[in-house]
């Protein structure tokens with residue numbers, strides 16, 4: 001898994017024992033419907049950014065979208081590796097996603 005995703009996943013796990021008042025992530029764990037709404041909201045903002053063709057805005061909104069989907073995965077007891085392994089499986093490679101990317105690099 002990328003170092004950034006791995007480090008963020010560790011922080012998201014740690015936020016499970018924080019209070020909603022002290023942490024944005026903990027506040028989303030405390031309000032699961034709000035957490036899911038944020039994914040929808042960020043997806044729409046990503047689509048609008050892509051429609052507008054603004055490179056910086058696309059990157060910014062996609063980061064928001066990835067972040068909120070990672071919060072949801074953590075809340076469901078899943079990790080980014082679970083998703084990366086699914087993507088790797090679609091390459092026809094079992095095991096870790098990084099193995100798939102090496103295999104595909106020609």
Ligand SMILES: N=c1c2ncn([C@@H]3O[C@H](COP(=O)(O)OP(=O)(O)OP(=O)(O)O)[C@@H](O)[C@H]3O)c2ncn1[C@@H]1O[C@H](COP(=O)(O)O)[C@@H](O)[C@H]1O
Pocket residue numbers: 011015022023024025026063064067
């Ligand atoms: N990567 C992020 C991150 N990306 C986006 N956001 C927050 O996601 C929200 C994005 O929603 P919007 O753009 O709609 O902003 P908003 O209007 O404030 O949101 P709403 O009022 O609609 O809820 C903002 O509040 C951002 O601050 C993030 N908040 C936290 N992180 C990471 O999560 C870690 C833990 O955060 P805390 O739980 O706050 O300690 C941090 O160290 C960061 O690394």
